[in-house]
Each structure stands twice: as C-alpha cells, then as structure tokens.
Amino acid sequence: GAVVSQHPSRVICKSGTSVKIECRSLDFQATTMFWYRQFPKQSLMLMATSNEGSKATYEQGVEKDKFLINHASLTLSTLTVTSAHPEDSSFYICSVVLVSYNEQFFGPGTRLTVL
Amino acid sequence: QKEVEQNSGPLSVPEGAIASLNCTYSDRGSQSFFWYRQYSGKSPELIMFIYSNGDKEDGRFTAQLNKASQYVSLLIRDSQPSDSATYLCAVTGTASKLTFGTGTRLQVTL
Numbered sequence: 001g002a003v004v005s006q007h008p009s010r011v012i013c014k015s016g017t018s019v020k021i022e023c024r025s026l027d028f029q030a031t032t033m034f035w036y037r038q039f040p041k042q043s044l045m046l047m048a049t050s051n052e053g054s055k056a057t058y059e060q061g062v063e064k065d066k067f068l069i070n071h072a073s074l075t076l077s078t079l080t081v082t083s084a085h086p087e088d089s090s091f092y093i094c095s096v097v098l099v100s101y102n103e104q105f106f107g108p109g110t111r112l113t114v115l
Numbered sequence: 116q117k118e119v120e121q122n123s124g125p126l127s128v129p130e131g132a133i134a135s136l137n138c139t140y141s142d143r144g145s146q147s148f149f150w151y152r153q154y155s156g157k158s159p160e161l162i163m164f165i166y167s168n169g170d171k172e173d174g175r176f177t178a179q180l181n182k183a184s185q186y187v188s189l190l191i192r193d194s195q196p197s198d199s200a201t202y203l204c205a206v207t208g209t210a211s212k213l214t215f216g217t218g219t220r221l222q223v224t225l
Contacts, residue, residue, distance in 0.1 A: 034212075042217065043203065043217045044203070044215045045215075046212060049212070091158075093158045095213075097211045102146075103149070103161060105161060106158040106159050108157070111156075
C-alpha cells in the first residue's frame, strides 16, 4: 500500500489563529488526496477532495474559505484551518488513492485542539 | 442520501472465536467495498476490499459481499486480543469517494 505522512501529529492553538497541516505521499505521486475530519466516537467525514494543480472540491457544509486546501505538488497537500475555533477541534486525516484499485490509504492523522 | 450502516457494538467475542461484522448500504450504485480497522487515537488501516459478489479471503479475514441484499460482512477467524478495535465499513461509487459507516467496536476477550 501507499505510505502517507502527516505533520504535525498533534497541535494546540489559541482561538482565532490559523493552523496548517501537511499531508505527504511518500512512495508514489498522488493526483488526488482526500481530507477527512473525525470527531470523538464518530466516523470519518469527508471534507474535501484535493486535486493537484487545481482547486479543491469541498463537500456540502464545509466552508472553503475556512478550510484552505493547496495541492501544490504530486506528493504534498496542505490543509489550513483559518481563524480556528474550539469547535474545530478534531482529528484531521488525509488519504491518497491508488486509482487503479480504488483503494485509499490514510495518513496517521493530526489531532487539533483549539483553546 | 448515501448511507452505510453498522451496529456500533461493542461486539464481544472470546479469543480464538470467529468475529462476524456486518454492514448494509443504501446506494445500489456502490461499486467498491472496504473494511478498515481503527485503533483508538489512530487513523484507519485498510484490511480488505471486495468488488464482486461472493467471498474473498485473506489470511484470517474473509469479506463477503451480496449486492442484491446490499450487504457486506467481515469475518475474523481465530480472533486475537490485538484484533480489538473499531472496524469501519466503507463504500464507493464513482470518483473514489468513500462513505464510511459509524463503525463496530470489537472486543476480543481472553
């Protein structure tokens, strides 16, 4: 399977600040990456699809101006949570997809806590 | 609305027994079906995928798919304490988008 890294693994920030999360595909080039959010004891919810070289596609109810996604290269996508609030505290997970097999492989996740 | 439903559990099985995890989905257009394992505080790990009706075996794991009944299951043979985790069922249609169930928590007891 694909090897995916995320940085940072854990971040604590003050309300109103912005936080950038990086997702890297380490062993293959990913034209598509996905960003998910998972609240405690809930399942993963897809936030957006990150497409290399073009704008991300956001799911209904996800504010594109609050969650900025940049897929600048075939191995890196970033998610920036702007003007974070305590309700944004969650586990953010990215994934890459092997198109030939439609399989998704997840990064280790980033736990965001907004004070 | 596309839905994937799982019993939240916990499902408790003794060590060495067979654990049976079930999942139903509402979208008849779903094409690919996945089982992920998620340990507490960690991200999901792909266990198996299945595309065609019938059974698919991989080691101690067997995935079963019945598209007519819109049902997919995961059997874990010879359950081990290390199998204790939340198991997420996920399905895709086109565009590789995964829709997840809420997961079933499995507890393997000694």
